[in-house]
Amino acid sequence: MSILDVFGYLIDLLAVLLLALGLKGLSTVRSARSANGLAALAMGLAVFGLLLQLQPDPIAWLWIAIGTAIGGLLGLITARRVPMTAMPETVALFNGCGGMASLLVALAVALYDSDGADRVELISIVISVFVGAITFTGSIAAMGKLQGWLGTPGWTQSSVRHGVNIALAIAALVGAFALPGDPTGTALWLLLVASGLLGIGVTLPIGGADMPVVISLLNSYSGVAAAAAGFVVGSQLLIVAGAMVGAAGLILTQVMCTGMNRSLVSVLFGGALGGSAPVGGGGDEAGYSRIVSCSAEECAMALENAERVVFVPGYGLAVAQAQHALRELAKLLEANGSEVSYAIHPVAGRMPGHMNVLLAEADVPYEQLLEMDTINPEFPRTDVVIVLGANDVVNPDAKNDAQSPLYGMPVLEVDQARQVFVVKRSLGAGYAGIKNALFELPQTAMVFGDAKAVLQQLCTELRSQGVGKAA
Amino acid sequence: MTTLSQALWVLLLGSLLGLELIGKVPPTLHTPLMSGANAISGITVLASLTLIANAQDNPALLILGSVSLGFALFNVVGGFLVTDRMLAMFSRKKRGGGR
Numbered sequence: 342m343s344i345l346d347v348f349g350y351l352i353d354l355l356a357v358l359l360l361a362l363g364l365k366g367l368s369t370v371r372s373a374r375s376a377n378g379l380a381a382l383a384m385g386l387a388v389f390g391l392l393l394q395l396q397p398d399p400i401a402w403l404w405i406a407i408g409t410a411i412g413g414l415l416g417l418i419t420a421r422r423v424p425m426t427a428m429p430e431t432v433a434l435f436n437g438c439g440g441m442a443s444l445l446v447a448l449a450v451a452l453y454d455s456d457g458a459d460r461v462e463l464i465s466i467v468i469s470v471f472v473g474a475i476t477f478t479g480s481i482a483a484m485g486k487l488q489g490w491l492g493t494p495g496w497t498q499s500s501v502r503h504g505v506n507i508a509l510a511i512a513a514l515v516g517a518f519a520l521p522g523d524p525t526g527t528a529l530w531l532l533l534v535a536s537g538l539l540g541i542g543v544t545l546p547i548g549g550a551d552m553p554v555v556i557s558l559l560n561s562y563s564g565v566a567a568a569a570a571g572f573v574v575g576s577q578l579l580i581v582a583g584a585m586v587g588a589a590g591l592i593l594t595q596v597m598c599t600g601m602n603r604s605l606v607s608v609l610f611g612g613a614l615g616g617s618a619p620v621g622g623g624g625d626e627a628g629y630s631r632i633v634s635c636s637a638e639e640c641a642m643a644l645e646n647a648e649r650v651v652f653v654p655g656y657g658l659a660v661a662q663a664q665h666a667l668r669e670l671a672k673l674l675e676a677n678g679s680e681v682s683y684a685i686h687p688v689a690g691r692m693p694g695h696m697n698v699l700l701a702e703a704d705v706p707y708e709q710l711l712e713m714d715t716i717n718p719e720f721p722r723t724d725v726v727i728v729l730g731a732n733d734v735v736n737p738d739a740k741n742d743a744q745s746p747l748y749g750m751p752v753l754e755v756d757q758a759r760q761v762f763v764v765k766r767s768l769g770a771g772y773a774g775i776k777n778a779l780f781e782l783p784q785t786a787m788v789f790g791d792a793k794a795v796l797q798q799l800c801t802e803l804r805s806q807g808v809g810k811a812a
Numbered sequence: 813m814t815t816l817s818q819a820l821w822v823l824l825l826g827s828l829l830g831l832e833l834i835g836k837v838p839p840t841l842h843t844p845l846m847s848g849a850n851a852i853s854g855i856t857v858l859a860s861l862t863l864i865a866n867a868q869d870n871p872a873l874l875i876l877g878s879v880s881l882g883f884a885l886f887n888v889v890g891g892f893l894v895t896d897r898m899l900a901m902f903s904r905k906k907r908g909g910g911r
Contacts, residue, residue, distance in 0.1 A: 360852060360855075361829055361833060363848070363852070364830075364833045364834070364848070364849065364852065365833045365834075367841065367844065367845045367848045367849070368833075368834055368835070368836070368837040368838075368841060368845060369838075369841075370838060370840060370841060370902060373841060373844060373845075373899050373902070374896065374899040374900065374902070376848075377844075377848050377851075377892060377895045377896055377899055378896070380848060380851065380852055380892070381851070381892040384851075384852070384854075384855060384857075384888060384892075387855065387858060388857060388858065388861065391858050391861055391862065392861065392865075395861065395862065395865035395866070396865070397861075397864065397865040398865075398869075400869055400874070401864045401865050401867060401874070404864050404867075404874045404875070404877060404878040404881075405861065405864055405865075405878070405881065407878050407882075408860065408864075408877070408878035408879065408880075408881030408882040408885065409881065409882075409885055411882045412881060412882035412883060412884065412885030412886040412889070413885045413886075413889045415882075415886050415890075416885060416886040416887070416888065416889030416890030416891075416893065417889055417890070417893065419886070419890045419894075420889070420890045420891075420893035420894040420897065421893070421897075423894065425897075425898070428843060428847070428894070428898070429843075431847075431890075431894060432843075432846060432847050432850055432891075432894075435847075435850055435851070435854075435886065435887045435890050435891045435894075436850045436853070436887070438854075438883040438884070438886045438887045439850065439853050439854045439856060439883070439884060439887035441880070441883045442854070442856045442857070442859070442860060442880040442881070442883040442884035442887065443856045443859065443880075444880075445860075445876055445877075445879055445880035445883065446856065446859040446860055446863050446876075446877070446880050448876065449863055449872070449873055449876035449877060449880070450863070452872070452876075453870055453872050453873050453876075454870075454873065461816050461819075556846070557846055560846060560849060560850050560853065563850070563853040564830075564849075564852075564853045566856070567853055567854075567855055567856040567859070568823060568826070570856050570859040571819075571858075571859065572819060573859065574858075574859045574862040574863060575819075575862075576858050576859065576862060577818070577819065577822050578855075578858060579855060579856065579858045579859055580819055580822045580823050580826060581822055581823075581825070581826035581829075582826070582852060582853075582855040583826070583853065583855065583856070584822075584823050584824075584826030584827040584829075584830060585826045585827070585829050585830035585833070585852075586830065586849050586852050586853040586855075587827065587830060587853075588826075588827040588828070588829070588830025588831045589830040589831070589833055589834045589849055590830075590846075590849055590853075591830075591831075592830075592831060592834045592835075593834060593837070593842065593845060593846060593849065596834075596837060596842070597842065685839070687839050694839050694840050694841055694842035694843035694844065694845075695843050697839070697840040697843075698843055698844070698898050698901060701901035701902050702901050707902070710840070712839060
């Protein structure tokens with residue numbers, strides 16, 4: 342063992358240590374940002390150490406430079422340009438590409454470098470192709486669904502889909518078992534195509550509300566794919582890091598499921614929530630009887646006299662890019678002597694923690710963001726609740742109606758407050774595709790309109806009443 | 813370079829470490845954590861680099877390696893930067909928003 346080897350091992354060990362510390366640090370608010378930097382540093386270190394050991398020749402350097410320039414630049418541009426509201430899709434896209442990278446490595450080794458491959462290497466190739474392909478197509482399908490490019494086809498909600506997916510899984514298995522005997526032929530392509538289609542077949546039936554869980558799970562898969570690629574090329578560092586991310590991703594998936602009161606099994610195999618719901622599916626306005634709608638003026642008057650105001654932001658707020666307008670209104674109300682807080686449901690937005698990120702972007706003080714368990718006992722002494730583009734997370738049926746598909750999901754108990762205003766474009770259904778009993782309660786009034794426009798109107802109204810000038 | 817049993821031990825210990833590292837995470841951090849973990853899973857750059865360096869001028873291996881390196885780096889660079897962008901919002905607010 343040369344000095345260079347020893348040096349290389351030391352760098353690898355340091356990189357693993359820093360990666361672990363980075364991952365750990367990411368789970369506390371104070372250290373999160375530096376931890377992210379630490380993990381990035383660890384990654385750079387690992388690459389440096391590997392290049393030192395590999396000593397690539399000039400031609401290899403050329404191809405490394407090409408890949409680095411293209412991938413790095415696209416990553417840079419995407420990370421800068423993408424709006425905060427599209428974060429779940431972005432993570433899905435990045436994740437899919439990670440899976441694709443592992444897949445391509447395994448594919449290249451299988452096709453061009455598998456002459457002397459032993460059994461372990463061949464099995465690793467199988468796993469890497471299988472998991473990598475599922476990660477890629479699954480992530481892209483998830484991204485397509487979140488962007489609205491892909492719908493939920495009817496057949497995916499019937500038992501047909503289980504048949505299709507089982508057939509695909511069997512085809513993939515056949516390919517997997519045949520591959521070691523014939524690593525460059527039909528078996529490889531069968532495995533590749535069947536796994537890819539399986540990724541789509543499993544993701545497509547899942548409803549938008551459950552998508553974060555799927556992305557988190559696919560994130561875990563991409564770790565597994567990386568670990569498998571580590572076996573293919575014989576890199577211990579890659580095995581450790583891949584296994585670490587795979588396991589951590591599983592835990593995070595579990596945490597998210599708990600927050601949504603869904604089991605992983607029902608997310609994966611249960612079909613879209615509400616896809617077969619008996620009442621008012623997907624965006625029709627039928628079924629509501631006692632709806633009171635009101636203007637922004639009336640809402641502003643109620644706000645002016647309120648001592649305690651709670652905002653419930655949902656994805657509608659994010660879509661309307663209204664977080665800054667919301668912050669503006671909150672400042673006015675505070676100047677008027679009201680106590681303002683924000684109720685954050687664990688799955689508000691499209692991903693746990695997504696709403697916190699959006700509100701932080703608008704400089705909302707961290708202490709005013711209250712989690713569900715903290716805010717729920719406070720609703721009975723709240724004068725005005727303003728629901729902004731949230732729907733299913735404030736549906737009282739989740740507590741009261743055992744027949745509701747939402748039954749059992751923890752919700753924000755806004756129906757306990759004295760007065761509720763729901764700012765919404767229309768009476769269309771939320772992700773769950775069901776009617777919201779909150780809208781029909783006597784203390785609820787609907788303010789129809791785009792969240793941003795309504796919030797700006799409210800600010801104008803309040804200012805014309807002299808609010809905010811006195812201070 | 814590694815024997816199978818060594819590699820399997822590494823796999824086992826790495827998995828256990830991953831299970832332990834993430835215990836209680838405040839919901840605020842779920843999205844950044846997922847994004848950060850996703851960036852780390854781009855560590856498969858190491859596999860792409862190894863593939864290219866050991867290609868011995870086989871053009872197919874060089875090209876496939878380079879493409880996979882591009883995909884992996886897209887994941888790594890984009891992942892870390894976007895995570896940093898999210899987390900920067902939290903820290904900026906902490907400094908400026910003391911009321």
